Amino acid sequence: xxxxxxxxxxxxxxxxxxxxxxxxxxxxxxxxxxxxxxxxxxxxxxxxxxxxxxxxxxxxxxxxxxxxxxxxxxxxxxxxxxxxxxxxxxxxxxxxxxxxxxxxxxxxxxxxxxxxxxxxxxxxxxxxxxxxxxxxxxxxxxxxxxxxxxxxxxxxxxxxxxxxxxxxxxxxxxxxxxxxxxxxxxxxxxxxxxxxxxxxxxxxxxxxxxxxxxxxxxxxxxxxxxxxxxxxxxxxxxxxxxxxxxxxxxxxxxxxxxxxxxxxxxxxxxxxxxxxxxxxxxxxxxxxxxxxxxxxxxxxxxxxxxxxxxxxxxxxxxxxxxxxxxxxxxxxxxxxxxxxxxxxxxxxxxxxxxxxxxxxxxxxxxxxxxxxxxxxxxxxxxxxxxxxxxxxxxxxxxxxxxxxxxxxxxxxxxxxxxxxxxxxxxxxxxxxxxxxxxxxxxxxxxxxxxxxxxxxxxxxxxxxxxxxxxxxxxxxxxxxxxxxxxxxxxxxxxxxxxxxxxxxxxxxxxxxxxxxxxxxxxxxxxxxxxxxxxxxx
Amino acid sequence: xxxxxxxxxxxxxxxxxxxxxxxxxxxxxxxxxxxxxxxxxxxxxxxxxxxxxxxxxxxxxxxxxxxxxxxxxxxxxxxxxxxxxxxxxxxxxxxxxxxxxxxxxxxxxxxxxxxxxxxxxxxxxxxxxxxxxxxxxxxxxxxxxxxxxxxxxxxxxxxxxxxxxxxxxxxxxxxxxxxxxxxxxxxxxxxxxxxxxxxxxxxxxxxxxxxxxxxxxxxxxxxxxxxxxxxxxxxxxxxxxxxxxxxxxxxxxxxxxxxxxxxxxxxxxxxxxxxxxxxxxxxxxxxxxxxxxxxxxxxxxxxxxxxxxxxxxxxxxxxxxxxxxxxxxxxxxxxxxxxxxxxxxxxxxxxxxxxxxxxxxxxxxxxxxxxxxxxxxxxxxxxxxxxxxxxxxxxxxxx
Ligand code: HEM
Ligand SMILES: [Cu+2]
Ligand SMILES: [Cu+2]
Numbered sequence: 001x002x003x004x005x006x007x008x009x010x011x012x013x014x015x016x017x018x019x020x021x022x023x024x025x026x027x028x029x030x031x032x033x034x035x036x037x038x039x040x041x042x043x044x045x046x047x048x049x050x051x052x053x054x055x056x057x058x059x060x061x062x063x064x065x066x067x068x069x070x071x072x073x074x075x076x077x078x079x080x081x082x083x084x085x086x087x088x089x090x091x092x093x094x095x096x097x098x099x100x101x102x103x104x105x106x107x108x109x110x111x112x113x114x115x116x117x118x119x120x121x122x123x124x125x126x127x128x129x130x131x132x133x134x135x136x137x138x139x140x141x142x143x144x145x146x147x148x149x150x151x152x153x154x155x156x157x158x159x160x161x162x163x164x165x166x167x168x169x170x171x172x173x174x175x176x177x178x179x180x181x182x183x184x185x186x187x188x189x190x191x192x193x194x195x196x197x198x199x200x201x202x203x204x205x206x207x208x209x210x211x212x213x214x215x216x217x218x219x220x221x222x223x224x225x226x227x228x229x230x231x232x233x234x235x236x237x238x239x240x241x242x243x244x245x246x247x248x249x250x251x252x253x254x255x256x257x258x259x260x261x262x263x264x265x266x267x268x269x270x271x272x273x274x275x276x277x278x279x280x281x282x283x284x285x286x287x288x289x290x291x292x293x294x295x296x297x298x299x300x301x302x303x304x305x306x307x308x309x310x311x312x313x314x315x316x317x318x319x320x321x322x323x324x325x326x327x328x329x330x331x332x333x334x335x336x337x338x339x340x341x342x343x344x345x346x347x348x349x350x351x352x353x354x355x356x357x358x359x360x361x362x363x364x365x366x367x368x369x370x371x372x373x374x375x376x377x378x379x380x381x382x383x384x385x386x387x388x389x390x391x392x393x394x395x396x397x398x399x400x401x402x403x404x405x406x407x408x409x410x411x412x413x414x415x416x417x418x419x420x421x422x423x424x425x426x427x428x429x430x431x432x433x434x435x436x437x438x439x440x441x442x443x444x445x446x447x448x449x450x451x452x453x454x455x456x457x458x459x460x461x462x463x464x465x466x467x468x469x470x471x472x473x474x475x476x477x478x479x480x481x482x483x484x485x486x487x488x489x490x491x492x493x494x495x496x497x498x499x500x501x502x503x504x505x506x507x508x509x510x511x512x513x514x515x516x517x518x519x520x521x522x523x524x525x526x527x528x529x530x531x532x533x534x535x536x537x
Numbered sequence: 538x539x540x541x542x543x544x545x546x547x548x549x550x551x552x553x554x555x556x557x558x559x560x561x562x563x564x565x566x567x568x569x570x571x572x573x574x575x576x577x578x579x580x581x582x583x584x585x586x587x588x589x590x591x592x593x594x595x596x597x598x599x600x601x602x603x604x605x606x607x608x609x610x611x612x613x614x615x616x617x618x619x620x621x622x623x624x625x626x627x628x629x630x631x632x633x634x635x636x637x638x639x640x641x642x643x644x645x646x647x648x649x650x651x652x653x654x655x656x657x658x659x660x661x662x663x664x665x666x667x668x669x670x671x672x673x674x675x676x677x678x679x680x681x682x683x684x685x686x687x688x689x690x691x692x693x694x695x696x697x698x699x700x701x702x703x704x705x706x707x708x709x710x711x712x713x714x715x716x717x718x719x720x721x722x723x724x725x726x727x728x729x730x731x732x733x734x735x736x737x738x739x740x741x742x743x744x745x746x747x748x749x750x751x752x753x754x755x756x757x758x759x760x761x762x763x764x765x766x767x768x769x770x771x772x773x774x775x776x777x778x779x780x781x782x783x784x785x786x787x788x789x790x791x792x793x794x795x796x797x798x799x800x801x802x803x804x805x806x807x808x809x810x811x812x813x814x815x816x817x818x819x820x821x822x823x824x825x826x827x828x829x830x831x832x833x834x835x836x837x838x839x840x841x842x843x844x845x846x847x848x849x850x851x852x853x854x855x856x857x858x859x860x861x862x863x864x865x866x867x868x869x870x871x872x873x874x875x876x877x878x879x880x881x882x883x884x885x886x887x888x889x890x891x892x893x894x895x896x897x898x899x900x901x902x903x904x905x906x907x908x909x910x911x912x913x914x915x916x917x918x919x920x921x922x923x924x925x926x927x928x929x930x931x932x933x934x935x936x
Contacts, residue, residue, distance in 0.1 A: 066708060068695040074776045074846070140845035147773045153750060154733040154775055157875060159845065241751020247734060248749060282610070284620040312736060312771075313747045314728075314754035317652045321645055328637045332630060335593075339629045342601050347617040349610040360605070367597060371590035378640070380575075380647040381583040383745050384568055387736065387771040452565040453740045455771050458779030460693050462708045463701060464565065537620075 020521050029124075032116035033521065034101045039418070040123050041098025042411075045091045046487070048130065049404075052086035053480050055079045060476035062459055063469050076459040077145035078137065084148035088265065089172045090130055092403045096268040097122070097179045099410055100207050102418065104183060106512040106519060107201045109528040110190035115182045122178040129171035136161040136168075147457060149254060150225065152239040152247050156232050166229045173218045180211035180218075187211075194530030198292070201510055201536045202285060205292050206271030209299045213260045213267075216303075221257035224250060248313050255306035263302045266366075266398060267295060269406030270337055273359045275510070275536070276413050277341055280356035281348025282507035287340040288537045294333035294340075301330040311382050320379055327377035334370050338363060353505075354428030358409035361401055361436050369397030372447070387457075390450025396443045401436070408435075408486065415493055416500035420518030423493040431489060434482040442475025510536045569740050572762045572787075576743035578647045586640060593633075654755045657725035661716070665728070665735030665748035665770065666877065668777035668834070672716050675727075679800045682882050685780045686711040687830045693780060694838070710767040713830070715784035719793035720760050728754040732877060733775060739768035739785055747772055760787040775875070777834050811885040811909040817893070820906060824894025827887045832895075835875060840899030847875070851899030860896070860905055864915055867892055885913045 021027045021036065028040060058079050062070050071079070101119065105112055113119050137143040141159020144150070155162070187200070187208050200208075227238040228250070237243020239250045270291075278285045285291065308327040311320060341363050350356070372394040376382050385391060408431075416422050445468035450456075454465045461469065500517040511534050515523050528534065570580045608614045662680075664671040669684035685693075689711050692699035701708050718724055728737055730748040738745040742758040760766075768783040788796060829838075835847040842849035850856050855863050867888060870878035879888060889909040896903040 066701050067697070067699075068693055072695065072776075072843075073779065074843075077773070077776065077778075142845070145775075151734060151773070154773065157733065157775065241749075246752070248752070281608075281616065283616040283618070286620050287622070287626055288620070290626045312745050313749070314752070317649065320648060320652070324644065324648070325641060328641055332633050332637070335633050336626065336630060338597060342597060342604070343625070344620075345601065345604045346608065347604070347614075347619075348608050349614045349616040350605065350608055351610045352605075360601070364598060364601065367594060371594055374590060375583070375586050378582055378586050378644045380579045380644055380651060380743075381568075381586065383651070384579060384583070384740060384743060386745060387738075448566040451568045453569070453769075455738070455769050455779075457773045458769075460709060460779050462706055462710055463704070464706045 030120070032112075032120050034105050034113045034116070034119065035418075035519065035521065037113075037119050037123050038098045038100075038102030041094050041101060041126075044123075044126060045095035045098060045407075046490075048086055048090035048094070049483070051134070052083050052091055053483065055083040055086065057476060057480050059083065060473045063461070064473035065470065066461055066463055066466050068460055071459070073459045074142065074145055077147075077457070078143035080457055081144045081146065081148055082134070082137065085133065085144070086130075087399070088148065088261070089169075089176075090126075092265050092399070092407070093176060094126060095407050096207070096210070096265075097176075097183075099203075099268065099272070099407075099414075100179075100183050103414065103512060104186060104204055104207060105190065106515065106523055107204050107510055108187065108190065108195050109192045109511045109524045109530065109534075110186060111522065111525045113182050114185035114189050118178050119182055122175045122182065125171050125175040125178075129168045129175065132164050132171075133168035136164050139164070149251075149258070150228065151254075152228060152231065152250050155228060156239075158232075162232055163229065166225050169225050170222060173222045176214050177218050180214040183207055183211040184215070192524075192527030192530060195535075198289070199530075199535050199537060201271075202274035202288070202291055203268065203271030206267040206274075206295055209295050210264050210267045213264050213299055213302070217257040217260045217264075220253060221261075224253040224257065227253075248310070251310050251313060252307065255309045256303070258309065259306040260299070260302045262395070262398075263298060265403050267299070269362065269366075269403050270295065272406045272410045272413075273341065273362050276355050276359040276409055277344050277363075278536070279413075279505050279507045279509070280353060280359075281345050281350050283344060283348040284509075284537055285340070286343035286346075287336075290336055291340055294336045297333045298330060301326060301333070305330055308377060308379075308382070311379050312386050324377060324379040328374070331370060331374045331377070338367055338370070349507075351506075353412075354423070354425060354432055355409045355413035357429065357432040358405050358412065361432065362405040362409060365397055365401030365405070365439070369394055369399075369402055372397065385450065387455055388450040389446040389454045389456055392456050393443050393446035393450055396446070400443065401439050408432075411486075411490065413505075414512075415490065416504045417512060417515075417517050417519055419494050419497075420500055420516075421493050421495075421497035422500050423489050423497065427485065427489050427492075431482065431485045434485070435479060438475045438478035438482060440475070442472050442479050445469075445471050445475075510534070571741040571743050572760055572764065572766065573742050573758050574761070575647070575651055575758070576741060578650070579743045582644055582647060585643075589636060589640065654725055654757055656723060657757060658722040659719075660725045660727060661718070662727045662729075663737050663748065665730035665732075665737070665774065665781075666882070667732050667775050667875065668770070668781040669882070670716075670735075670737070670770075670781065670783060671731075671882070672714075674797075677797050677801075679797065679804075681714045681800075683712045683714045683716060683784070684830065685709065685782055686713055687826075690780070690830060690834075707767065709780060710769070710782045710784065712782055712784045715765070715786045717786045717788060717793065717796050718760065719790045720763050720787045721790070723757055723759045726756040726758070728756060734772050735770045735774045735781070736772035737768070737783060738771040739766050739783055741766040741768075742785070745771055760785075763787050763789055763792075780834075807884050807886070811913055814910070815886070815889070815906075815908060817906045820890045820893040821897055823887065824890035824892070825898070827883065827891040828894055828898075831879065831883065832891065840895070849899075850895050851901060853901075856895045857901050857903055860892075860903075860907065861915075863892055863896070864907070864912065868916060880916060885909045885916065888912055888916075 031037060062076055139161040141161045144158060144165045146155035187204060230236040231238055237245040239245045239247045274285055274291060305323060305327045307323040376385055376394060412423060412428055449465045449468050454461055502516050503513045504517060511528060514534055568580055568583050570577055660675045662673040662675060669682050671682050673680035689709055691697060692701060728746050728748040730750045735748040736745055737748055744756050744758050746754045746756040764787055766785045770778060770781040836842050836850050840850035855866055868878055868880040870876045886909040889907045889912040893907045896905045
């Protein structure tokens with residue numbers, strides 16, 4: 001299955017529009033090119049990954065031993081809060097948007113995103129939003145310290161820097177919504193003839209559904225934080241019982257956004273893994289249709305499970321039963337996805353280059369996180385698990401060896417296409433293995449201390465938790481520092497290396513592999529021909 | 538190259554595992570079985586779903602791992618061509634669904650039982666404050682605050698040179714006044730909070746319920762064995778969230794009755810204590826202790842506060858100026874700040890002592906002495922304005 005060079009769909013030569021990027025720094029400020037903007041997003045999230053990671057290491061350093069060693073409990077709380085905000089809104093979401101920018105037009109055979117100027121704006125809002133968000137840490141009244149869930153009344157005890165936090169959240173939201181609208185518009189309007197919906201690569205499908213989730217839920221979140229803002233500064237009492245409001249109402253609104261949000265953080269990862277596994281198993285994705293339907297049902301169900309985060313708030317029995325059943329339901333389509341990936345591997349002809357290692361790591365460790373999610377869905381047991389380290393273990397398994405691994409897999413998979421150079425395969429493997437060992441040393445013990453009774457969001461703990469916390473801290477530093485290797489590999493690959501072919505991977509299918517490596521600045525300015533050999537299914 | 542890296546890694550895993558495997562006590566790794574019927578049932582559910590997850594996980598991973606060894610290109614595997622099977626898809630949708638339904642029935646049963654608050658034998662109001670609990674026995678007329686034990690509190694301060702080993706497993710899980718309850722009685726808890734949301738969690742009783750300001754949540758436990766059961770606040774509630782433990786002591790009925798009598802006598806004694814005349818030095822000494830367990834977490838050890846968050850007491854206009862303003866601040870707090878009122882949380886003697894202390898410590902040299910009796914008069918004159926905290930007066934107001 002290898003293509004000859006003449007299948008290159010890219011025919012930009014001689015086109016009047018055939019200019020490269022503008023020279024100098026202004027290229028990046030004014031660019032409307034989907035590849036440039038994708039690159040900006042990816043570098044931005046890599047930078048934020050280290051900022052959020054540094055915060056995580058402060059948290060783990062404090063938790064390395066019982067007693068308060070390094071930071072004030074208040075600062076500890078702002079670290080947990082800021083770490084989560086940075087990782088969710090500053091790392092995983094922008095990185096997925098960056099991949100969408102780079103890959104969606106190339107995967108569907110479009111010349112660019114549908115709304116290129118909006119695209120520039122969606123990106124450039126982000127550095128400003130995060131500068132404001134992070135600057136609150138240096139203000140007199142400190143950074144947000146009420147948890148990323150922002151529950152009132154606690155969050156309303158924050159000083160005046162609260163206004164900056166809300167402002168920054170609004171801007172991140174605007175950026176996400178604009179990015180999503182752009183993705184939806186691109187997928188619906190820019191497909192060439194022959195690229196029907198049910199022929200799109202899975203990554204495109206999962207992003208389409210994610211974009212709808214974002215457009216539906218970000219405004220809800222924006223409304224909730226605006227109500228917090230007016231409660232804090234303009235004497236309203238949406239969430240204050242003294243004025244006839246209800247603090248639990250906030251939790252309902254928040255999680256109506258928050259649960260779909262956790263799927264926003266994983267659906268594109270499903271898409272990435274569904275692209276990588278078939279390539280390295282040299283066998284088409286098993287059950288494409290059922291993958292699409294499973295993704296759609298996960299998205300639908302994600303809107304009716306939100307209160308599983310609130311089983312201890314004193315909901316009526318009927319509500320608790322409903323949310324227990326709906327939450328258990330959501331693991332069915334999730335299971336279908338896992339089974340399909342395994343069947344794709346089954347009787348393939350597998351090779352284990354770095355992207356495949358990360359993708360397999362994803363499937364295994366995401367499944368561990370999904371299974372603990374299933375345990376959490378059992379309401380009576382969740383009453384014990386809730387707000388303990390068991391929950392922390394659960395969501396880190398789905399987010400770190402889940403979402404973050406998918407991002408690393410994607411980077412190794414597509415970086416030859418982006419830079420034209422192969423990355424260093426040996427170092428890539430080292431990166432995978434070191435990360436995988438440490439990530440488990442880091443998060444697995446959290447299941448134990450959580451079950452044994454250690455609450456989350458605490459800076460100090462009783463001595464029976466000391467050993468496992470120490471282990472987790474070793475894992476954290478090991479995992480954190482091994483990511484420097486990731487940066488080194490990326491920089492090395494950007495600077496040079498063995499030249500990549502257009503196809504890059506032996507088993508790769510799809511339009512993005514029909515153009516040169518590195519991908520020319522403009523691709524598919526005339527619609528490519530879609531046929532058996534250029535489709536992923 | 539590939540197998541090279543993998544071999545090194547396996548060795549590394551092994552070496553890493555060695556020291557951990559060799560060391561002895563790893564503490565509890567699992568959920569406690571607990572001492573109530575509910576907690577035991579919850580434990581059973583937990584283990585059942587855990588085993589189900591293990592089986593599913595083992596099956597999926599076994600297939601994957603087999604495939605990774607058997608179907609690799611380097612061994613000459615040739616890719617098969619199948620990529621769809623509706624029958625298989627239906628099977629792996631239906632089978633998990635059946636497992637889930639089978640699991641949800643017993644779970645629902647336990648849940649229904651947990652939510653049955655009827656026929657309780659006694660009721661205890663539990664109010665969360667930043668950062669202590671207030672318990673009120675609605676039938677016995679006993680009420681008190683319960684907070685982190687003073688020694689533990691000193692040990693957990695940054696830079697404290699205290700050997701934590703002496704506290705062992707109860708480090709940060711010891712309180713000054715534990716909640717004392719009888720065994721074999723269905724105890725109904727009514728949870729609320731005065732400032733932010735807290736959550737009252739005792740793993741051995743399998744109870745965790747949010748304490749929400751302005752609302753009252755119900756909960757119950759029927760403890761089967763006498764003993765001491767420890768828990769923690771489970772909902773992030775600010776700076777000292779990690780330091781508001783819960784201790785429940787379950788006693789046989791006769792011992793419990795004795796404890797109740799004892800408490801009622803103590804209340805009477807405290808009244809007498811407040812009415813006598815105190816020495817200045819005695820007030821300062823008592824005040825220092827009160828300050829360290831109630832005020833220090835915000836205003837800091839040397840009274841220097843934390844700039845931008847908690848004002849300094851040393852040199853404070855209030856602590857060196859008009860004493861009435863000082864008393865009012867401490868009794869009623871300052872609305873919409875972290876400074877909550879201490880009237881009702883501390884006894885009259887303690888209040889007078891801490892105010893006297895603040896006016897004569899940290900470089901403040903007013904020389905004032907505030908007698909508990911004077912404070913009592915002041916407080917009673919103010920009674921009206923004090924009713925700002927939610928009160929759990931009777932249980933008739935609850936659904
Ligand atoms: C198999 C499907 C899943 C189920 C049944 C499930 C179930 C749950 C439940 C019941 C909770 C609440 C636990 C508690 O606080 O008591 C929870 C928390 C959480 N889950 Fe999942 N989950 C699943 C998959 C995921 C995925 C895919 C993600 C994200 C990639 C995710 C991210 C989270 C996060 C971030 C939290 C914690 C939120 C917080 O309190 O800060 N989960 N999950
Ligand atoms: Cu959720
Ligand atoms: Cu609390």
